Amino acid sequence: MDCREILEGLSEYIDNELADKTCREIEEHLKDCYNCQVVVNTLRQTVILYREVPDDEIPGDVSMRLHKIIKLTGGND
Ligand SMILES: [Zn+2]
Numbered sequence: 001m002d003c004r005e006i007l008e009g010l011s012e013y014i015d016n017e018l019a020d021k022t023c024r025e026i027e028e029h030l031k032d033c034y035n036c037q038v039v040v041n042t043l044r045q046t047v048i049l050y051r052e053v054p055d056d057e058i059p060g061d062v063s064m065r066l067h068k069i070i071k072l073t074g075g076n077d
Pocket residue numbers: 002003006029033034035036
């Protein structure tokens with residue numbers, strides 16, 4: 001997969017619409033690609049901002065998406 005495919009797939013990944021195999025391909029790509037890591041780090045910053053908001057103010061599906069981002073980035077949760 002090239003970077004464009006990764007970035008296009010990222011939103012689907014967050015929406016839990018990709019097969020496990022494709023998810024692993026994205027994760028493998030991220031290990032070796034600085035540019036895509038930057039994108040993921042930006043998403044991580046968004047996650048940190050959301051963590052400042054009480055849970056009951058976050059709609060359920062947004063919270064689920066953020067958990068997927070956390071898994072993707074390998075962050076501590
Ligand atoms: Zn890339």
